[in-house]
Structure formats: structure tokens, C-alpha cells
Amino acid sequence: MPPDRLQEPARAAALACVPDWTPVLERDALTRAFTFADFNEAFGFMARVALVAEKQDHHPEWTNCYRTVSVTLTTHDAGGLTQKDIDLARAIDKIAASCP
Numbered sequence: 001m002p003p004d005r006l007q008e009p010a011r012a013a014a015l016a017c018v019p020d021w022t023p024v025l026e027r028d029a030l031t032r033a034f035t036f037a038d039f040n041e042a043f044g045f046m047a048r049v050a051l052v053a054e055k056q057d058h059h060p061e062w063t064n065c066y067r068t069v070s071v072t073l074t075t076h077d078a079g080g081l082t083q084k085d086i087d088l089a090r091a092i093d094k095i096a097a098s099c100p
């Protein structure tokens with residue numbers, strides 16, 4: 001059973017928890033870019049996020065160009081944003097905050 005898409009007013013409250021992420025309205029997704037000191041740090045971030053994504057069974061759409069990792073989150077099974085995206089975004093923010 002896919003999780004329910006976030007609807008107002010819960011959607012606004014959920015988005016307030018991830019203020020550094022930008023809504024992608026045409027996809028009902030969230031996106032954020034992270035830039036690190038070098039490629040090694042960027043890849044280390046990705047490795048840590050990958051483990052959390054697997055644990056949450058919720059996976060990012062992402063690209064990496066040298067020091068930058070661009071992450072987009074949406075719930076494919078639901079066709080839009082769910083609480084799983086918010087939870088993963090917050091986990092990703094914590095990982096990024098702990099990187100040098």
C-alpha cells in the first residue's frame with residue numbers, strides 16, 4: 001500500500017520542516033543541491049545517504065558533478081510528496097550538516 005500524498009494543511013507543515021529544500025511543483029517533489037570541499041567529501045556524503053535511504057526503503061533521485069550533489073525527492077509509488085520524502089530530507093540535512 002503506497003503512502004498517502006501530502007495534502008494541505010499537513011503539506012505546508014511538512015514543508016516547513018525542510019526549509020532548505022525547494023519544491024518542484026510540476027513533479028510534486030523537493031530538491032536541494034549540496035556542495036562539498038572536494039569530490040571525496042561529496043562521495044562520502046552519497047555513501048552515507050545511500051545507507052540511510054536503504055534503511056528507510058526510500059531512495060533519492062540524484063546527480064553528482066565533482067563537488068556538488070543534487071538531490072530530488074518524491075515518492076514514486078504515490079506519485080508525489082509523502083512523509084517519507086520529508087523524513088529522508090531531514091535525514092539528509094543531518095548528514096550534510098555533519099560533513100566537514
Ligand SMILES: C[C@H](O)[C@H](O)[C@H]1CNC2=NC(N)=NC(=O)C2=N1
Binds near residue numbers: 057060073076
Ligand atoms: C519495493 C520498494 O519498497 C519500493 O519500490 C520503494 C523503494 N524506494 C522508493 N523510493 C522512492 N523515492 N519512492 C518510492 O516509491 C520507493 N518505493
